Amino acid sequence: MLRRFLSHKEIFDKIKDNISKTIIDSEIDGYKIEGAKRAEIQRREDLMEDMRLIDELFQEIENKYMGGERRNLEDEKKKLKNRFDKLEKAKRHISYKISKEIESLEKKATQVDEKSINYLLKQISNLNIAIKKYENKKEDLNILLESTKNYKWLKSAISEYEKYNFEEITEKPNIWYTIFFALIFALIIAFTVLKSQVGIIISLLGLAGIVLMYKRRYDKFLADAGKRDEILNLKNEFKERFNEKLKNLAIMNEKIKNIEDDYNKREVIQGQLKDEKSEIDNTNLKIAEEMKGLLEKEIGMEKWLEELEKKLEERRRLKEQISDKNVELARLDVEEPDYIKEKQEVVYNKDEYIEVKEDLEKIKESISKKEEELKTLKHSICKHTKDNFSIEWTELIKNLADKHNEVLSEYKNLTAEIIGKKYVSEIIEELYKEEDEKIKDALESEIISNMLPQVTTHYENISLTDDRMIVSDTYNDFPVESISDGAKEQVFLALRIGLAKHWFKKDELFLIFDDAFLHSDYNRRPLLLDKLxxxxxxxxxxxxxxxxxxxxxxxxxxxxxxxxxxRFYNLNEI
Known part of the structure; x- marks a missing residue:
């Protein structure tokens, strides 16, 4: 723990963690490195073997690849190659001319703005869809107009029905009044025959009551004559409109309830149709303007698609011509950077070009037969270079040289790395010892020996055993991690002050304390502060x-x- 605060051990350990045990345990004598055959040392041995094998391969190339007969074939190949190159240049010139023709056609094609045409086609399609949608919605509206044509009349009729209270109209007195009158009259006759005065009087009173009731109902019947005419007209018109009999207000309420949603929908659709008509007109006008700009003339809506198709057909024709020229150019198989603008001394002839090329291939085939005996060598080289066996010899030799340089570079770097890491590990071990001695020397110094009891008033000595710090009083030794937090604060304060005085002597530097007395009791805090x-x-x-x-x-x-x-600063106020 003390090393962690007072030494660079943590840094050294991180450095040493990057050095393998194989290197640490190895022995170095100049560039001779001996150690366990693993990790970096084994890799170095493998690189040395690779360099030996590559050197042997270069010796074989010198002996086998540089033969005289093969050189004659190479000279003949060179002559054919010269003729072939002239024809190749002529082919490049032809490619240039075709490319210019393609450019001219493409320039014409770009004047037909396909993007704008497709945009207009889409706009016209959307417009047609909108018109179709508009017409469909108009049909829906017509259906709704038909189904809701009686809505306003029905609403007015209900209002009138409720206003005049047609359900309370008095009907004409029915036959029961006549029957009761006849019965009472018969009772009067009977009581007269029986000479019953009481019966006659009661019967007369009953008869008077029947007559009075009949008169009152008949008067009411006469008074409601106007209402009866109104309700009759209402019922007749209801019958005519709905083909069913009007019995009461509930029937009309049910009817209006059934068509009210359609009526509301009708009102919404009418508003939508108005907006859609305006949008269709605006879109139509906008497309007409864009068509005029594209075609440089005004045409009717019915010819929009026809004119746009003509434009697209013109572009397709140009594209076909461009495609044919591109096919012709592709058959020549010349990359654009290789085009030659200047007219060449020979005219490109496809047959001659093919003939020379075939002769050149035959020479290559002859050379290839000579190279059969080099297959084993080439195969061995490819194993080292990781090249495909079809690679050209010159490129292969270059790659082998690159491989040799690569292996040599890796060998040198690895050797330097092993030696460097070995020396670093040895230096770190020496630094461990030096720092341990330095820390022990500081802990045994008179300054810390005096400072510890002054600050702690209890502990007398401090020492370092392995990586553990031990404090001692008169009777016992205590690992620092086992003592109280307050005691730890006092021990570390004594160490900081003592080490500062011991190491820096008269140099005046600075110390930072972050709540260094937080765990110390209140009686001890003044003493600790006095030391600061x-x-x-x-x-x-x-x-x-x-x-x-x-x-x-x-x-x-x-x-x-x-x-x-x-100086005092309140960090909350800064």
Whole structure:
């Protein structure tokens, strides 16, 4: 833990982790490296073997590839190649001329803006769809107009029905009144025959009541005569419109409920048709303007598609001509960068071109037969270069040379890497020892020996055992990680002050403390702060961070004597 704070061990360990154990355990004598046959050392041995084999291959190339008979064939091949090259240049010139013809055709084709035409075709298609949709919606509207033609009349009729309360119209007194009258009259006769005065009186009263009721109902019947005419007319018109009898208000309410949704839909569609008609007219006008710009003349809507098809047909014809020329150009198989503008000394002749090319191939075939004996050699070379066996010899030899350089470069780099890493690992081991000695020397110094008991008032010595820091009092030894947090703060404060004085002596630098006394008890904090002030008085800059109000107030109180050399900052206010 101490090395982590006071040495570069963590950095050295990271460096050493990148050095394999094979290199660390190896022995180096100049460029002679001995070690276990694995990892980098094994790779170096393999590279040495590769270089030996490549050197042997170059010796075989010198002996077998540079033969005289093969050279004669090469000379003959050179003559044919010269004639072939002239014909090839003539072919390139022809390719150039065809390419210019293609450019001229393409220029004409570009004047027919296919993108604009396709755009207009799409716009016209969309317009036709919109018109068709508009017509379909008009048909739907006509159906709705037919199904809702009685809606307004029905709504008015319901209002009138409710206004005059037609359901309360009094009907003409029915036959029951006559029957009751006859019965009572018969009772009067009977009571008269029986000479029953009481019966006669009661019967007369009943008769008077029947007459009075009949008169009142008949008067009401006469008073409702106008309403009866209205309801009769209403029922007749309802019958005529709906082909069914009107019995009551509920029937009309049901009717209007059934067609109300269609009526509302009709109103919506009428609004939509108005908007769609406006949009169709605007689109029609816009397309007409664009057609005029494209064709440079005005034509009717009925000829739009015909004219656009003519334009597309013109472009297709040009494209076919371009395609034919491209096929002709492709058969010549000449890349554009290879075109030759200038007229050549020979005229391209396809038959001669083929003949010379065939003769050239025959010479190559003869050379190839001579190269049969080199197959084994070539195969061996390809194994090293990872080339395909069909590669040309000159390229193959170049690749073999590149492979030799590549292997040699890797061998040198790997050798340098092994030697470098070996030396780095040895230096790191030496630095480990030096830093351990430096830390132990510092821990055993008089400054730290005096500082530790002054700050902690309990522990007397501090030492380093392996990688563990041990503090001791009069009786026992304690690993630092086992003591309390407050005690740790005091030990590390003593170490910081002591090491600063020991290593930097009279040099005045700075120390930063971040809540260094947070776990120390309140009685010990003034003593710890006194040690910091003592260090500050010797010229050191001390920077303390804390969120503990007690520590802040204690610092304010203790450092007043420093006057202008003390600054307080509240980070929340900055």
């Amino acid at each position: 002030i003592e260090l500050a008085n010797s010229g050191w800059q001390i920077i303390c961070f804390t969120f503990d109000d007690n520590i802040r107030n204690l610092i304010d109180k203790k450092v007043k004597k420093l006057k202008d050399e003390y």
